[in-house]
Amino acid sequence: MSHNELEQLRKQLDDVNLQILELINKRAEMVQEIGQIKYKQGMKVFDPVREREMLNQLIENNQGPFENKTVEHLFKEIFKAGVELLELDHRKALLV
Amino acid sequence: MSHNELEQLRKQLDDVNLQILELINKRAEMVQEIGQIKYKQGMKVFDPVREREMLNQLIENNQGPFENKTVEHLFKEIFKAGVELLELDHRKALLV
Numbered sequence: 001m002s003h004n005e006l007e008q009l010r011k012q013l014d015d016v017n018l019q020i021l022e023l024i025n026k027r028a029e030m031v032q033e034i035g036q037i038k039y040k041q042g043m044k045v046f047d048p049v050r051e052r053e054m055l056n057q058l059i060e061n062n063q064g065p066f067e068n069k070t071v072e073h074l075f076k077e078i079f080k081a082g083v084e085l086l087e088l089d090h091r092k093a094l095l096v
Numbered sequence: 097m098s099h100n101e102l103e104q105l106r107k108q109l110d111d112v113n114l115q116i117l118e119l120i121n122k123r124a125e126m127v128q129e130i131g132q133i134k135y136k137q138g139m140k141v142f143d144p145v146r147e148r149e150m151l152n153q154l155i156e157n158n159q160g161p162f163e164n165k166t167v168e169h170l171f172k173e174i175f176k177a178g179v180e181l182l183e184l185d186h187r188k189a190l191l192v
Contacts, residue, residue: 030108034102066177
């Protein structure tokens, strides 16, 4: 019985993994859009003040079980991946 | 006009951030449930084969813009945070 329960929970976990994947890629697309606007306006892509604001908002809304420092760590990694994606797009654009 | 566009995109990004937060915490709760079953059955909590299977499934389903290596990196961080949460729960249980 517990084995079935485990299998079911694993399937649910797979679903949640895929939902997270979809959202982080959706986020990445939005970061690309924002990046294009910023490039056109000559603005810096990386904005540490805005990043801190986003982290504060996430921590305010964190209901757990992950602790705030874990939420902050995971989102910093997601933000960094977004900035790296923009840098890659920008380098590609310069090569065209 | 572009400034408004930027503001709108940022609000949308905030929403997506909060959706990701909700899902990673939902995932963490499920990991805790799975962990409890595993502890009861004397199974090891960390299962590298299962982790590899989850990563492969994510890469198969990755539509970008994040590259596979980025998806793998971000999910390894999410998985690690889950395992750390279980270890913390387990230590707390031992102290009761």
